């Protein structure tokens with residue numbers, strides 16, 4: 064599954080009767096279409112506790128995401144942080160029953176900029192000054208150092224190079240990728256066991272687990288008691 068990182072641009076579908084609007088109807092459709100990415104001005108929401116690690120997701124450099132403003136899959140040149148989605152793919156903070164935002168008074172800048180009837184303001188800011196993990200967690204703290212070490216060991220560029228070598232039939236690359244998967248898993252477990260980190264915070268600290276990301280590159284990873292089984296997806 065690909066995760067949108069900006070709102071869907073097809074706003075005309077919001078209003079089934081084709082009704083024109085010029086102010087927000089509080090229908091919650093934009094929040095249901097996906098959570099917002101965070102920008103520099105949103106850093107204070109994290110430092111003040113409005114947003115917590117458990118509610119955030121890091122999309123890492125090299126990750127493939129669906130850019131539904133440009134209508135194509137894009138490989139991220141730079142990492143970004145966004146609010147997590149609920150089980151329907153909408154923003155975590157939306158109350159489905161009332162259409163209310165749980166953090167409305169402190170909502171992120173993308174939410175403030177969005178007017179579904181005129182996306183000019185959103186388009187102006189949505190690619191600008193995107194936050195990364197390291198804008199929120201200083202690189203010289205213990206957690207910042209762990210995040211950097213993980214990125215250096217388990218970076219997606221290296222992992223995808225291994226997948227390419229596997230696709231070319233290189234046996235040794237299977238072994239190397241298996242070690243990489245073990246390192247990714249060990250760092251996640253280590254943070255939970257030694258630092259008592261909330262498991263919900265791991266998708267912010269490390270991004271999504273490597274097996275999930277590799278599935279998008281055409282490799283199925285199945286953990287087992289004796290290690291990982293790696294399978295190339297058909298036609299990959």
Ligand code: SF4
Nearest residue numbers: 087088090091093179
């Ligand atoms: S801005 Fe969002 S909540 Fe307001 S009317 Fe448009 S889709 Fe609905």
Ligand code: SF4
Nearest residue numbers: 094154156157164174
């Ligand atoms: S933070 Fe609030 S306004 Fe923004 S997408 Fe989520 S529910 Fe909607």
